[in-house]
Amino acid sequence: MSDRPPIQIGSFELWPAARRLRQHGKAVAITGRAFDVLAVLAARHPDMARKSELMTAVWPGLVVEDNNLQVQISLLRKILGRDAIATVPGFGYCLNLAVTTGAGTTGTPRHGTAGSLHGRATDLAELSELVREYRLVTLAGGPGVGKSTLARHLPAPPAAELTWIDLADCIDPTGLLQAFAGAVEAGSAGEKDSVTLLRQLGRRPGLLVLDNADRVARLLAPIVEELLAHGAVHVLVTTQVRLHLPQEHVYRLTPLAVPPHGTPLPEARQYGALDLLDARARGHDHRFALTPAVLPDAIELCRQLDGLPLALELAAARIPALGVAGVLQRMDERLTVLATSHEGVPARQRSLQDAIAWSCALLAPDERALWCETARLPTPFLLEDLIAVGPARDIGRTLDLLGTLVERGLLRFDTEPAPCYRLDASHRLFAQAVSAAPGGTERMPQKEKGP
Helix, strand or coil, X not given: CCCCCCXXXXXXXXXXXXXXXXXXXXXXXXXXXXXXXXXXXXXXXXXXXXXHHHHHXXXXXXXXXXXXXXXXXXXXXXXXXXXXXXXECCCEEEECCXXXXXXXXXXXXXXXXXXXXXXXXXXXXXXXXXXXXXXXXXXXXXXXXXXXXHHHCCEXXXXXXXXXXXXXXXXXXXXXHHHHHHHCCCCCXXXXXXXXXXXXXXXXXXXXXXXXXXXXXXXXXXXXXXXXXXXXXXXXXXXXXXXXXCCCEEEEXXXXXXXXXXXXXXXHCCCHHHHHHHHHHHHHCCCCCCCCCCHHHHHHHHHHCCCCHHXXXXXXXXXXHHHHHHHHHCHHHHHHHCECCCCCCCHHHCEHHHHHHHHHHCCCHHHHHHHHHHCCCCCCECXXXXXHHCCCCCHHHHHHXXXXXXXXXXXXXXXXXXXXXXXXXHHHHHHHHHHHCCCHHHCCCCCCCCC
């Protein structure tokens, strides 16, 4: 066997040169393809290994389908443990085991991440503390603000399980139970009654992440109450629509900070919005450089996109073909220009328009109507301004509607320098398009057909 020290993956030893896997000193049977996948995952830990990266490494020069990779991941989970490899939907996979080499640890176990976390150190620390202290935490925020990304960076509970359930495709109670059944490998919701299923999940020590709960928040609330009643599990819900449970502690995620105009380059890099734009632009084209000459346009682009992570990601993808100035010049067309054709991206995130349409579809007609009314006002505006231009409406109902819009990140309420409301530029463009479309606020432009 090679003199080179092995890579320790949980209780397993990976010997890359000898192409061997051992556990407690005993050889573990593993196929060549699965070994190659594991080697890449270990090398990338604690970050995610993209599907394309894995396929290139394991099947060099060949065109293969996603299911070939899924087969190898399934084999590895049978060897390493069901929760040893986390899936980052649409992007790739990440080892959820401690990985150490002769040079020391390469990270701590956690759910799959999508690269470095930009501008969220304080959010991550505060959310981690909430999740440790309380049994139900809701990570709330508007479309494209990065709720799922932040949740993926939470450290896995020590000596406990981290279970991740994506609810984006769920629209009814049956779909919810099937998602929960899959988390406990029940095969289908019909194989276990709902009470047994929820008790089994609730009794697991650790953290249960319920991701993308927007469309099923009301259905989810009693299920979460049942989970909390049967054990010590901690629950984190990412959603635009909170559960409104007595035990719920809400962490509101806001867009990334944007540097003021005139900020020197070294200082400007400390702001999350510019840091993310720079990193993603370099990822799309290694020749990109954030220079003092480019900086003013880059800051203005971040400002016009209100520091929204999804919008910045989509804008960065256009920079190789348009440059920062070119993208900035097309901000009036941002709803369609900021888009991707990548099939691995969920439909609701393929364009800025799709992301906002997803949120708009969650609104009741009167909520959507008031949102469109705010798009006709200057920003910032006061409650009195809205009352003056809007239809006759009970003040209590107006405040309820405004509260919903603020809660879901579709409207901002600022207290400084004076209390006022603000509508982000991208939301304003979309709301104006809704109002101008045939049917007005009852019909949304190019609403997505699925989750």
